[in-house]
Amino acid sequence: MTDFSNTRDMFDIPEGMIYLNGNSLGPMPRAAPAAISRFMLDEWRTELIKGWNTRGWFNQGNELGDRIGRLIGAAKGTTVVGDTLSIKVFQAVAAGMALTPDRRTILSDSGNFPTDLYMTEGLIKLKDAGYVLQTPAPEDLLDHITDDIAVVLVTEVDYRTGRKHDMKAIIDKAHAHGAMVVWDLAHSAGAVPVDVGGLDADFAVGCTYKFLNAGPGAPAFIHVAPRLLDVVEPALSGWYGHEAPFAFDLDYRPMPGKIERMRIGTPSIAAFSLLDAALDVWDLVDMNDLRARSIELAELFIREVESRCPGVTLASPRDPQQRGSHVSFRFEQGYPCMQALIARKVIGDFRAPDIMRFGITPLFIDEPDIRRAVDILEDILKTESWKDPKYQIRAAVT
Ligand SMILES: *Cc1c(COP(=O)(O)O)cnc(C)c1O
Numbered sequence: 206m207t208d209f210s211n212t213r214d215m216f217d218i219p220e221g222m223i224y225l226n227g228n229s230l231g232p233m234p235r236a237a238p239a240a241i242s243r244f245m246l247d248e249w250r251t252e253l254i255k256g257w258n259t260r261g262w263f264n265q266g267n268e269l270g271d272r273i274g275r276l277i278g279a280a281k282g283t284t285v286v287g288d289t290l291s292i293k294v295f296q297a298v299a300a301g302m303a304l305t306p307d308r309r310t311i312l313s314d315s316g317n318f319p320t321d322l323y324m325t326e327g328l329i330k331l332k333d334a335g336y337v338l339q340t341p342a343p344e345d346l347l348d349h350i351t352d353d354i355a356v357v358l359v360t361e362v363d364y365r366t367g368r369k370h371d372m373k374a375i376i377d378k379a380h381a382h383g384a385m386v387v388w389d390l391a392h393s394a395g396a397v398p399v400d401v402g403g404l405d406a407d408f409a410v411g412c413t414y415k416f417l418n419a420g421p422g423a424p425a426f427i428h429v430a431p432r433l434l435d436v437v438e439p440a441l442s443g444w445y446g447h448e449a450p451f452a453f454d455l456d457y458r459p460m461p462g463k464i465e466r467m468r469i470g471t472p473s474i475a476a477f478s479l480l481d482a483a484l485d486v487w488d489l490v491d492m493n494d495l496r497a498r499s500i501e502l503a504e505l506f507i508r509e510v511e512s513r514c515p516g517v518t519l520a521s522p523r524d525p526q527q528r529g530s531h532v533s534f535r536f537e538q539g540y541p542c543m544q545a546l547i548a549r550k551v552i553g554d555f556r557a558p559d560i561m562r563f564g565i566t567p568l569f570i571d572e573p574d575i576r577r578a579v580d581i582l583e584d585i586l587k588t589e590s591w592k593d594p595k596y597q598i599r600a601a602v603t
Contacts, residue, residue, distance in 0.1 A: 206491075206494060207489060207490050207491050207494035207495065207498075208489070209498060209567050209568065209571070211489060212486055212489055212490065212567075212568040212569065213568065213569045213571065214235075215234055215235055215236070215485075215486045215568075216232045216233065216234055216235060216418075216486075216568065216569045217232070217233050217234070217235045217237075218232050218569060219550075221550050222550045222552060223550060223551045223552065223570075223574045223577060223578045224552050224566075224569065224570070225551065225552060225553045225563040225564050225565070225566075225570065225574075225578060226552045226553055226554055226563075226564055227415070227416060227418070227564040227566035227568070227569070227570075228392060228396070228415055228416060228530065228531045228562070228564030228566070229415060229554055229562075229564065230414055230415070230421055231395075231414060231415060231416060231417060231418030231419070231420075231483070231566070232418060232569065233418075233420070234418055234482055234483050234485070234486055236482040236485060237420065237479050237482050237483070239482075240478045240479060240481065240482035241475060241478050241479055241482075243478070244474065244475055244478035245475070248260045248262075248474075248478075249474075249475075256474075262474045262477075265286075265472075265474065265477045265481075266285050266286040266287045266424075266468060266472050266477070267282075267285050267286075267464065267465065269286040269426075269477060269480055269481060269484065270283075270284035270285040270286045270426055270428075270464065271284065272481075272484045272487075273286065273394065273411075273413070273417070273426050273484070274428070275487075276394060276395060276399070276417075276487060276492060277390060277393075277394055277399040277400075277401050277409060277411075277428065278398075278399055278400035278401050278402045278403055278404075279401050279402055279409070279428045280402055280431060282431075282463065282464055283402075283428050283429060283430070283431055283434070283464055284409075284426055284427065284428040284464065285426065285427060285464045285465065285467055285468055286413070286424050286425070286426045286472070286477070286480065287424050287425070287426075287445075287468055287469065287472040288424060288425055288469055288472070289412070289422075289424070289425050290320070290389075290391060290410060290411065290412040290425040291320045291321075291323075291324050292324075292425070292441070292469070293410040293411075293425045293426070293427045294320070294321050294324045294325070294358070294387070294389065294410055295324045295325075295327070295328055295440075295441070296410075296427060296439070296440060296441050296467060296469075297387040297408035297410050297427060298311065298324070298325050298328055298356055298358055298387055299328055299438075299440035299441075300385075300408065300429075300433075300437045300438060300439070300440065301355065301356035301385035301386075301387055301407065301408060302328075302332070302336070302355055302356055303437075303438040303440070304385055304407075304433070304436065304437070304438075305355040305356065305383065305384065305385055308353060308354065308355035308384070309334070309335050309336050309337060309353075309355065310336070310337055310338075310339055310353050310354050310355055311325055311329070311336060311337070311338045311339070311354075311355060311356050311358060312338075312339050312341075312346070312349055312350065312354045312356070312357045312358070312384075313325065313338065313339070313340050313357070313358040313359065314340055314341055314342065314343040314345075314346045314359065315340045315341065315342055315343065316342070316343040316360075316363045316365070316366075316368070317340070317358070317359070317360050317389075318360055318364050318389070318391065321358055321360060321389055322338065322340065325338050325358060326338060336355075343363065343368065343370065346359065346370070346375065347371075347374060347375060347378060350375070350378045350379050350382055350384060351382055352382050352383060354379070354382060354384040355384060355385065356384065356385045356386070356387060357375060357379045357384055357385070357386045357387070358387045358389070359372075359375055359386065359387070359388060359389065360389035360391060360392070361388060361389065361390060361392070361393045361397075361399075361529070362391075362392035362393050362396065362397070362528075362529030362530075362531075363392075363529075364391070364392055364556070365520070365533060365556045365560050365562065366520050366521050366522070366533050366560070367392075367521040367522070367528045367529045367530070367531045367532060367533055367562075368521065368522050368527060368528065368529075369397070369522075369526075369527055369528055369529050372388060372404055372406070373404050376388075376404050376405065376406055380405070385407045385408070386406055386407050386408070387407070387408045387409075387410065388401065388406045388408065388409040388410070389409075389410055389411065390409055390410065390411035391411050391412050391415060392415065392416070392529050392530075392531070393411070393529060394411040394412075394413075394415075394416060394417055394426075395415070395416030395417045395418075395487070396415075396416045396499070396529050396530035396531075396566075397492075397496055397499075397529055397530060398492040398493055398495075398496055399492075401428050401430075405430060406428070406430060407429075407430050407433060408427065408428065408429055408430070408433075409427070409428040410425060410426065410427050410428070411425065411426055412425050412426075413425065413426065413480050413483070416530065416564075416566060417480075417483055417484070417487070418483040418486065418568075419476070419479050419480035419483040419484075420476070420479045420480075420483070422476065423476055423479060423480055423483075424472060424473065424476055424477070424480065427464075427467050428464075429464060429467060434462050434463060434464060434466075435461060435462040437459075437466065437467070438459075439459050439466050439467060441469050442457045442459070443468065443469035443470040444470065445465070445468035445469055445470055445471070445472075446459055446460055446465060446466040446467060446468045446469060447459070447460065448460050448461060486568060490568070495567055495568075496530075498567035499530045499565050499566075499567050500525040502565045502567060502570060502571075502572065502575055503525060503528065503530070503532050503565045504525060505572060505575050505576075506532055506563065506565065506575045506578075506579065507519060507521075507523075507532060509575065509576065509579040510534060510579055510582065513579060513582075513583045514579070514582055514583055514586050515586070516536060516537075516586065517534045517535070517536045517561075517582075517586070518534060518535050518536075519532075519533075519534055519535075520533040520534055520535045520560055521533050521534075530564065530565050530566065531562055531563060531564045531565060532562075532563050532565060533556070533560045533561065533562045533563070534560070534561050534563075535559045535560060535561075536559060536561055537559055538591055539555055539558075539559045539560060539561045540555050540596075540597075540599065540603070541591040541592070541593075541596035541597050542561060542582075542585060542586070542591040542596075543555040543561050544591070544595075544596035544597075545585045545590050545591040545593070545596050546561075546578075546581060546582060546585060548596070549581050549585070551577075551578045551581050551582070554603065555603050556603070557603070563578075
């Protein structure tokens, strides 16, 4: 059994703060400052250029990929870390297109996170080969999988409502129709059990700064099914994916049969040190225990809000099996209400037009936190303190 009081002690959260935003930016692990300082003083300062060999910087993205692989059900050597999620989405969709050359439709859904759709639009424009992007409502996605679809690009857990797609049904149907699937795990990795290997996902991508807690701008990851490792065509053909980067050949030849071919260029080794420290916490966690605990806390939260906070309605699916690890409520004055919560150290976030979103992260959230957060929300609603003009001003990042 995972002991979540141990994991809670591994985070440095400011006194008195109830952090319900681990789904957008995870909090700082206590080990992070020492890890980055160790990298700077014992690696960069002392080793300098030698560090690429002596400290294994060159293959660190692969080692970190394997550590993430354990959390998403990926076999060793099928996941690599580097770049940002937007880039990894581009790379995976481009690779899927190259594997289905006779088809011209990319299927996603209108609940997907916009950057996934934007990157696909850009890719379609660049290819200039008659591709179209379809975005039906999330609940209609499955019905749109036909023999015309080249790639299905799906984010498992909806960033606004937490609604969770049935990935097995999507992957099985896509494969029956000869389509490739790119599975975006941004709100799944570290949030729900994932089995990319068991479900035979073609591609999976995700970021490490949300539930995985590796810090703002932390690198992304990509997984490729073992059966595709020798055939995926890297559209972003950087030297880190070359068969022999230090041969400095004039022609690109992808690393044969290995996930290395999905690397692009020199990654941030400083950022890798933070990810490495963040993943130490996960060594103590069983994903099934985490899921059970997340559901327990989310059910408590929903029960308490619904019984004490009139005017606030559940935007997430009521069935816990249909949700990821965040819970959202609609409230017409959601923006100022969230600002009032934040002013009282209950940190969630707001998603337009009226969603108040709360990440339920058992690594550092417990029952007293949930009850206290609802006490404060109840008080803000009762006293209508959200009406204060200072809470109406919109910041650039919400
Ligand atoms: C957070 C998120 C992103 C962010 O992409 P970045 O390149 O890291 O900014 C992309 N897709 C989804 C589904 C997300 O939730």
